[in-house]
Amino acid sequence: MQFFMRWSFAGLLVAMTYNPTPWNYLSWFARHRLDQLPLAAVMGLALAIGYVVTLRATVRALGLTGVLLVLGLVAAVTWLALDQGWLTLQTPDGRIWLAIFAASAVLGIGLSWSMVRGHAPEGAGAS
Incomplete structure (x- = not known):
């Protein structure tokens, strides 16, 4: 259950930044940046904080090689789904x-990796 909550958080972060509907930060910012600049700044900084925390946790948990391997796995599963007609x-x-799904899968796995390993990342807990 925790994995799906973390994956959902990552998916919401990515989808809130951009998606093909009008309900995303980048589309909203393009329309309202001049008349609502303080709100745009707050929202942009909140998203930036979300990305810094999420990306830092993902890279720390998986390492660059792990991130590339998970991204490769997501790409291979996508290729398989396309090839099979699914x-x-x-x-x-x-x-x-699909790109939102792939990004959220990588980030969700990165956020959950310490759960898979059975302990927190080094330096995260008390000695």
Whole structure:
């Protein structure tokens, strides 16, 4: 259950930044940056903090090699799904949602890796 909560957090972070609907930060910012600049700054900084924490935890847990391996696994599973006809990418929106899914999978696995290993990352706990 914790894995899905962490994966959901990563998915929300990525989708809130950009998705093919009008309900995302980048689209909102493009329309309202001049008339609501303070709110845009707060929202942008909140997203940036979310990315710093999430990316730092992911790279610390998996390492660069681990991140690349998980990304490769997600790419290979996507390739398999396309090859078997389980998935089609006929629309640009479908490709964007796939990229959101892939990014959230990598980040979700990175956020959950200490759970898989059975302990917190080095230096995270008390001695």
